[in-house]
Amino acid sequence: MYWKRSLTIFSLLTMVATMLAACGASTTPQGGAATTAPAAAEATTAPAATAGVTIRWRTRASDAAEQKVYEELNTLVNDQLKDKGITATYDPAPNDANYFPKIQTELAAGNAPDIFWIGGANLAEFVNTGQILDLKPLIDKDSSFKISDFYDNVIGAVTHDGKIYGLPRDISTMVVYYNADMFKAAGLQNPQELAAAGKWDMAALIDATTKLTDPAKQQYGLGFGNWWGPQLYFINAEGGSALTADRKGCALNTPEAIAGATIVSDFSKNKQIVTDGESENLFNAGNVAMYMNGRWMAPGIRTNATFNWDVAPMPKGKVDSTWLFWGPYLVNTKTANPDAAWEVLKVLTSAEATGKVAALGTNIPPRKDEAAVSAFLGATPPANNQAYLDGIPYAALEGPVWDGNWSDFTTTMGSLWDKMTAGQITPEEFGNQACEQTAGTFTK
């Protein structure tokens, strides 16, 4: 009898403990939003209001080298805000398809980080959740902060209906990384030399890709990741665009867009490009002559490549074209202390911090300040850092789609793009089917 009773009591206790554990809010950095010391919980505006506050912030890193950069940035934030009693905790998340859904799920559950980075194209999806803090009141009352220090077009993209929904972490144009040794061995002018001679255009890209592809050596002429950035570069360069001018519809079925898609379709047909998940590693291993990507690829090449490499602007198509990628840090409306979050955000986007990130090689500062730009230009290799900046004036800005769902659009487009590069559909069919199948993504 005694053991039965004991077992019953034990079962009940276990059940209660399990339920309490499941229902209780976590106080670890992975748990809720900001954790605030009791003394500071009530205050909101006075400097002392931030004392004892921990602000959790998140961004994703492409690789271990980039993650180290953000860990060092976290140390910088803590050093600068020590006197204000604010502690920052970097909460990394994997750089994969789950990054944005993870944050959206956390927002719904009420335990998203206080500050988090997203891609510029995803801004509308996040703002539409109603969980993103309007920073304008905080900016207006902070005389030490000058929003004019940031690139105007990026601030324009983050502004909607008079509200400012974030500050850019960094910017990056797309460039061509090239294996200088491979060009030299083949006796070809490299992209930088061709650009200097004014000959770096789509025909030159196709020519170099063809000449540097050698299946016997497992060598590809060109590589890029299988995502919308490089895919749409070809479409933009031929004078097309993924979206209509008002960004309320699909424009992948225009002759210009189809011409851009045809270039990649032909590359695939001739087995001259590599775009799978390992393509970046193949470039780092010396098996790919050219690779199209943003600045974030540089730390990985520095760490892994054993050959000479540099960067060049994207080749000119019918028009000058590259992307201006950017992504803002957003503040969660449920942050326990918006003032403390603002202080952390200011440091994360300051000239010193962005300059430091740039110096470590990860990205281009989102600011026009001389100090930030100089820090970036001095961050070598690659030697030709100017190539990233030269594209800014004509680059297409990665922009939010306020009247549609960009993720949904790119998933459908990506699947059809794969069919096209596999030769299952023609570029024309790709364009037409993409516009048919994405029509629903523009009706809210």
Add this chain to the structure above:
Amino acid sequence: MSKQAQATAASGSARSRISSKQLRETFDAYSMLLPTILGVVIFFAIPLGISLYLSFTNARIFGDTKIVGFDNYVKALTDASFWIALRNTFVFSVFTLILSTVPALIVAILLNEKLFGRSFFRMLFFIPVVASVVGVSLLWRYLLNLDFGLINYGIKLLGFEPIPWLTRPEWGLASVILIFTWKTIGYNMVIFLAGLQGVPRQLYEAASLDGASRWKQFLNITLPLLSPTTFFVLVTTLINCLQIFDVPIALGITRSGTVGPADSMLTVVPLLYREAFLNTRMGYASAIAWILFVIIMAISFVQFRVSDRWVNYE
């Protein structure tokens, strides 16, 4: 008090003693069952009910939720991705069912014999079962790589063209079938092995004395007596196949949300996941889940009805 009255009182007291004992035992039993019952209700029954409700709404992670009737079910029937996922799921299930049961039975029969190193080989076949799906999927990504994968290296040594397992739509699903089969054979082998050990040796001895060949013994003794085990393996493997999620996601999901080249690895549950979490369409994803539930129920029902004709219970 009369003797009769005393007897009645005593009997009543005994009844009440029994009742209170029964009551206590019932309480004890339910107390011990309560954690499980609560677990099932909180983590299974309630979410199931909510999911059914959501399937008739336009619910997203955020925003207002409105009842939309059967719109989500109608949408599924007209959604190209749903049909791709359904086709892939059935192709995957048919191939995997055959490839993970027939070889498993053959291996089980071999390892049921008194062979040298029998325990070692049993362990060897079972290792993939306990290995982490995500881990092995990442490992297979390297093994199947077009340029530096070990499998293509072997194929090239044999003088054939390397196979673009992970980069061409026509090979995407084959890669998932290969990995899932590799992971499942060991488990099915163990189940068959247990079934084989339950077949009485005397039957084989009697059949041998009657001059039956090994093949005849297999057809007339092993297969019929193994039929309940085979039925169990077929039902559980098929349900696992219809619910396949981890291998396609670990192997094929891209930054744009496609699963394998041109969605060639997209099966129904990854589509459900993509709609729910990548596109935040909870209502539509719930409808997909219920359609899958109905399909699995229907197939299992058919399997059970057909089983009467070929499964022999002793």
